Amino acid sequence: MRKLLKISFLLGTVFFFGQCAKEIEVQPTSPPKTDVVSSNLTGLPTIVVIPTPPYYPSSSVNSFDWESIDFMPAPTPTAPTWFQPLVPWGGGACLGYPLDLRWDYSKNQGWELLYNSFTDQNIPDMPYFILYNKYRGLVRLYWLMPKNITAANIGVLAHKIALKGSYSALSPLLNFADQTIIDPQKKSAFASIVENTIYPGALCPTWQALQFEVAYDPNVYTQNQSTLNFEWGITSLIGILPKGSLQQEGTDFLSNPSLTGTSQLLVRGSIEAVSLQNQNVISKGVLASIERSFKNFEIDSASFNNYNLTSLGNNCSVVGLNVSYNYAWTVNNAFLTGIGNMALPGYDQTHTQNLKPNYNEALGVFNLTDRPRINFTKTKDDHPFTYSLDISSVKYAFNPTVSDIADIQNINQTMIASAANTPSPQIIYSGQQLKSNQSLNVIGVRVSFDVVPKNGSPKYTIVKMFKANVQ
Numbered sequence: 001m002r003k004l005l006k007i008s009f010l011l012g013t014v015f016f017f018g019q020c021a022k023e024i025e026v027q028p029t030s031p032p033k034t035d036v037v038s039s040n041l042t043g044l045p046t047i048v049v050i051p052t053p054p055y056y057p058s059s060s061v062n063s064f065d066w067e068s069i070d071f072m073p074a075p076t077p078t079a080p081t082w083f084q085p086l087v088p089w090g091g092g093a094c095l096g097y098p099l100d101l102r103w104d105y106s107k108n109q110g111w112e113l114l115y116n117s118f119t120d121q122n123i124p125d126m127p128y129f130i131l132y133n134k135y136r137g138l139v140r141l142y143w144l145m146p147k148n149i150t151a152a153n154i155g156v157l158a159h160k161i162a163l164k165g166s167y168s169a170l171s172p173l174l175n176f177a178d179q180t181i182i183d184p185q186k187k188s189a190f191a192s193i194v195e196n197t198i199y200p201g202a203l204c205p206t207w208q209a210l211q212f213e214v215a216y217d218p219n220v221y222t223q224n225q226s227t228l229n230f231e232w233g234i235t236s237l238i239g240i241l242p243k244g245s246l247q248q249e250g251t252d253f254l255s256n257p258s259l260t261g262t263s264q265l266l267v268r269g270s271i272e273a274v275s276l277q278n279q280n281v282i283s284k285g286v287l288a289s290i291e292r293s294f295k296n297f298e299i300d301s302a303s304f305n306n307y308n309l310t311s312l313g314n315n316c317s318v319v320g321l322n323v324s325y326n327y328a329w330t331v332n333n334a335f336l337t338g339i340g341n342m343a344l345p346g347y348d349q350t351h352t353q354n355l356k357p358n359y360n361e362a363l364g365v366f367n368l369t370d371r372p373r374i375n376f377t378k379t380k381d382d383h384p385f386t387y388s389l390d391i392s393s394v395k396y397a398f399n400p401t402v403s404d405i406a407d408i409q410n411i412n413q414t415m416i417a418s419a420a421n422t423p424s425p426q427i428i429y430s431g432q433q434l435k436s437n438q439s440l441n442v443i444g445v446r447v448s449f450d451v452v453p454k455n456g457s458p459k460y461t462i463v464k465m466f467k468a469n470v471q
Contacts, residue, residue, distance in 0.1 A: 034419040038431030043391035048369055050400050053221050056348045059356035062116040073118045083123050088142045088207040096197045097209035100269020108457050110135035112359040135451045135460050137365040140211040147205045155238040157197045158253035159210050162190035167227040177212035179249055181444045183467040184368050192253045196245045216364030216399045220346040233338035237329035243281045257329040264320035361401040369395045372445040372468045383435040389415045411449040417442045442470050
């Protein structure tokens with residue numbers, strides 16, 4: 001540091017005396033290259049003890065074994081109306097959802113039936129059923145679009161899941177679904193996605209698979225339908241078709257169908273990733289990085305700022321890439337559907353109106369109860385800026401239902417930072433302690449762990465980025 005001070009003083013002296021004779025041009029110098037030393041620290045995170053939740057029975061109404069049938073439940077066909085669609089993954093079914101999701105539906109993979117409107121008594125106005133994955137915290141809506149709907153007359157699908165009721169503003173249930181860098185002190189009221197959908201159209205009714213990942217809320221057990229319920233709305237947007245499914249934190253595409261600035265390009269598996277590369281949406285380098293993430297569940301931060309990853313099994317995951325788009329659509333008011341006032345699983349359903357859940361355990365795998373803490377100090381050595389993660393401040397709340405059926409292994413927490421005031425693409429640094437020759441921008445704390453089912457099925461890896469307090 002003394003050497004740098006001497007050089008600065010010398011340059012200042014030359015410039016001062018030079019003014020008496022002639023003007024001397026001083027060339028600007030480029031800022032020093034950021035040099036970061038990363039290391040791990042000792043210590044353990046905090047595992048919050050969650051009391052054994054109460055038992056509340058589930059409903060058996062409209063229950064069906066989706067794994068063992070070829071056709072969805074339907075009334076006995078009578079002329080002139082015939083309605084008995086194939087299951088969403090069946091051979092010959094018209095599929096509008098990413099093919100990577102096609103074979104991801106079995107009970108062995110953790111899927112449970114949550115709701116269903118298909119029966120052998122009547123044809124539903126809104127033909128759908130919802131599966132929930134208890135190992136991954138995924139809620140997936142399978143919806144059968146009407147026949148003769150094509151991209152020409154519908155444009156692109158948009159959907160939104162929203163919490164309702166007097167407790168909804170206090171629930172973190174949708175934080176994972178909405179937020180890129182998750183803030184435990186913020187509660188997302190909804191999450192919304194514009195889907196890159198396929199429309200076989202006149203061939204047959206088309207299955208769509210719409211999904212969100214939910215966070216664990218340990219307070220759900222004391223709620224009821226009036227204090228906490230959800231709705232899932234679907235509409236169509238007319239305008240430019242996006243190449244890929246898009247999401248932007250805090251944007252409701254059903255009421256404000258525009259997109260400006262940085263958003264998330266959702267990539268759900270290797271097949272979709274290759275398709276996006278073939279459309280020149282992502283580069284070959286990014287594709288290779290995504291495929292490594294899918295295969296090894298590792299994040300190559302040098303290629304893209306991917307902070308969240310949820311394993312789908314079979315070397316397949318969901319990732320979100322930061323992209324910049326400008327889109328403006330028009331809502332097709334003639335097309336609006338969805339479900340509303342649906343009870344959340346996990347609480348007493350005695351007074352629940354309409355459908356009761358067929359699976360009545362609390363949703364979500366985990367959450368953090370507060371922001372992790374990062375301690376900052378400045379010294380006088382060659383790497384004076386020191387950022388240290390307080391590992392004990394990372395407080396995990398695991399869903400007891402998940403802990404009963406799976407082992408949580410390989411828990412890890414890592415600070416993620418970038419050099420301050422650097423142009424894109426940013427260089428990402430990771431570690432539990434970072435010592436740098438200049439100040440860093442702390443992006444957050446990335447946590448990861450494996451969910452290892454006790455039934456012997458393959459493990460699932462979950463990665464999430466949380467906002468942190470630097471002090």
